[in-house]
Amino acid sequence: MKDYYKINEISKLYGIGTDSLRYYEKVGVLKPRRDKNDYRLYSLKDIYKLNVIRDLRQLGFSMQQIKEYLDCQSIDNTLQLLLKEQDVIHAQMKKLRITEQILRQRIRTLTKSAQTPDSCFTVKSFPDRPCLQLNTHITRDEEMDFAVKKLHRKHEHRIHDFGNQSIGAYVSAEDLKKGILGVFHSVFFILEEKTKEYDFILPTGDYLSYTYRGGYHQSPDRILELLAYAKETGRQILDEPFELYLIDNRDTVLTEEFLTEIQVRVSKDSPK
Structure with missing residues (x-):
């Protein structure tokens, strides 16, 4: 040698x-x-x-x-080095497990949304849903995206999993009655965890729901359909209607794949 x-x-x-x-x-x-x-x-x-x-x-x-x-x-230095690296690996594994949980949740949510039937009315019961809100005047899709980003930026220390975040926007029923279409007056996030820090609560109760696929130009007509259906079935509307964006540009660039749910809180039972 x-x-x-x-x-x-x-x-x-x-x-x-x-x-x-x-x-x-x-x-x-x-x-x-x-x-x-x-x-x-x-x-x-x-x-x-x-x-x-x-x-x-x-x-x-x-x-x-x-x-x-x-x-x-030395042996001591070797052990210190290995123990320090072990701590780093444990931290990385914890981060990877959290990332995996986020991915699993997103897969479940997106799969469920993709299989959700559209163009049908249902009544859903919900507990109190705490929300974070940004009041702003929105008339275009670009303004909606900007408002959502602004709300996220304000609360990004709390919203770590933006991909799975439930995003909604409020429309004024009074505007719709006046023929003012496609105008939203706030965006909001529904918080999954119970918290004392929120801007408002979607109160517990029954919500009339309607889902539609495709572009947001349908929004005014679909909301009016929902309100008309509530009236036809004798349900009293208790709050303003809002939209939830189940599949949007976070998931696809194909507008025909967008899935939007309209909800409005209604009276528990329709009058006899």
């Missing part, structure tokens, strides 16, 4: 590029000697260090950490 090896030999032996070997020398991890022709010569000690570098790099250690370790190598 030779005592010294040239850079190309080390490169082939370890599958490490010569640029990487020169970098290791630059940061002071390796210190090859030079022959009379100024060629780098790597000793058996350098080869031992390369084994350590390779193992620690596979565990995710930075070159600075590896250098500090090699400079003061």
Whole structure:
């Protein structure tokens, strides 16, 4: 066995590029000697260090950490290094588990929404739903997107999973009666968790619901249909109607795939 090896030999032996070997020398991890022709010569000690570098790099250690370790190598330092990296890995695993939960929830929600029948009226019962709200005048889709982003920016410390966030917008029934169509006066997020910090509550009760697919130009007609159906079935409307965007431009650029649900709180029972 030779005592010294040239850079190309080390490169082939370890599958490490010569640029990487020169970098290791630059940061002071390796210190090859030079022959009379100024060629780098790597000793058996350098080869031992390369084994350590390779193992620690596979565990995710930075070159600075590896250098500090090699400079003061001992059992205590080895244990401290490994325990510290173990903590980092545990934190990464926790983050990955949270990300996986978000993805699973989004898959479930999107799959359910994609299979939701449209163009039918139903009555749904809900408990109190706390919401965050931004009051603003909205007449165009671009204004709606901007308002949603503004509301999210205000509460992004609380809304970590924006992809699964329930987003809604209020329309004025009075505007609709006056023939003022396509105007919304607020956007809101429905909070999944119970909280004491909210802007308003969608109160517990029965909500008449109607879902439609396609572009938002349908919105005024669909809301009027919902209000007309409530009147026909003898249900008293208790609040302003609102839309919930179950499938929107967070999920698809195909407007025909959009799914919007209109809800309005109604009296518990229709009059006899």
